[in-house]
Amino acid sequence: MAARDIAPGASGDPGIRLDAFENVPEYEELRSAIANRDWVQLDDELTRWDPDEVGHAMLLMGGADSIGPDLEAALLVIPHSTALISAVAYHGIQRAWRARSNAPGQQVTRAQFEEFWRMLDRVEPTLIELCARHPRYAPAWVARETTALGLELGRSEVRRRYDRAVAERPLFSAQLTLQQALQPKWGGNLDEATTFARQATEESADGSNSGALIAMHHVERWSEIGGDDSVRYMARDDVLAELRWAAARSVLHPAHVMSPLGVHAHNIFMFAFWLGGHHRDAAGHLPFIGTRASAGIWTYWSTEQVDLKRAWKEIGAARQGSAA
Template sequence: MTSTTNGMAGDGPTNTWGPTFDPYDNTPELIPLRTAAQAGHWPTLRACLAGLDSVDKLSSAVGLVADIPGVENFLERAAAESPGDPLPRTLLAERYVYIGWDIRSGARAQHVSRDQFTQFHDWLRKAEQLLIEVCAEHPAYAPAWTARLMTARGLQLGQAEARRRYDRLSAHHPHHYHAQVQLLQQLCPKWSGSWEAAHGFARECATAAPDGSNSGALVALAHIERWLDLDTGEDAAYMRGLPVRDDLRNAAQVSVLHPDHRPDWNSIGAHNAFAFAFSLGNHWEYAAPHFAFLGDRASESPWHYVPDKKSAFLKSRKAALESRGGGNR
């Protein structure tokens, strides 16, 4: 993994208030969800989630709730009290996945201890048991299948099993962004995949999705993963290459920059992926529209891949927006 801020040059702007990496600052309508989860009030949380109008929003919300420490305590009670409801079991399972992954850490396997792996796998098996039941009872339930992509990866069940799970989900929800992001990770070499598979899947997502979908951002995420895997020097040269630039341009034009794009909760992450990728290659004029959309709304991923994410975002945004004076080619 590279340790430099490749391509993120320029003087920081005078704005001292941004960016914010807090999803609740960036999407204030999520605040009641967090409040209910932190209070451990299941009826209120259940009502918040029941009021969401898309499966994409539900998957986003499930992931955010699962990232709140301690929610497993009241979710265990909710799951026991409502055994036929897929929601509390799925929330609890994803929380178990997050607990396990926190123990494992984001380090490469050679830097994870045997005890960490044991605890990690124990938590993922607990999650998997819940998710198997949910998916058997509710085969079209996207949040559960998405979580099972995470357990498949962590338990090292292999490429074929991960793809089987994704196919089961995509039969009901063919362009589910959260599931696509999870499978993309599985297809990378660090999880026994290949770059051919990762880039191929990303382009397949971008091409198959309706114009204006967020799925085009998978192309940016795949290139960012490739950049992370290269040695210092090679990584910068890769992102500056015209083939990568043009691949990113094409994907952006059919997705978040397409006239049919309707911003949703995933749009912030998708624009950040493009902004980050273009910035790594010093393709400032193409990063500019993404930063213009974002303003101060940054996302933890992928900016956490650089040592000082706030400074990197500010410097990159400044360079990108200043490039607009020269116009776009």
């Protein structure tokens, strides 16, 4: 997804930008390597990143159509690079999801589904081979979670791939994908989805991003309920209490380390609090986010500039009120 800016207005409203590969500050070295066609540097940069973070970087790289040929060119030079093979696969997966669209299943045409499945079928053998040769390379297993979900291979297969992805340590990117598979809209059930989000949060280390699974879970419930009832759901005291608990032990914990994936986790919390009208709680995440909106969460509501600008203004006003 290309960057979409909201220019600051005369009233001093902030400029909001949806995170994309083209504008994430931490990806400057990756962008430089691609611009200079320095494929060795690109491979080195992708290899040195934390497995969780590199998966997120590859996800955003996949949203940039223009770099597809660059990734293919890099792979020709370094054909056995696990990172570059994965990056090409992530790019193919993201193209497949764009062909499907983000619409609910009942609104996706048969032609869109067939193109979606065809494109995923092209990626899957590459990932199978990669995982066979490098079974401990977690980003490839996370990608395979996504292909299993899209190809409708069943929750048990998504879970099997998830288990391989987190064999050495928990990965927020892997958890988010499994969480999707457990949602009723993907054939899962509410109890299983609730249990997973709470258990993963309880078992996570202080300061990890995993607590955002709780916020994501409630956002999914909001999306499923719809209408005025969804607003009342997010405003409930028990939902607010659980969101506060999860935020305190994860992204608001002193041990939390900011990163692109951390920005995404903060966005999930801020969005969830804002949906419930808890603007002061949402404002607690604003210093960490600034004007970086995560497309992965705000698309649940809107990516229109005027809408994002309004949300940021409401949250910012609550923050100023708290400081007064």
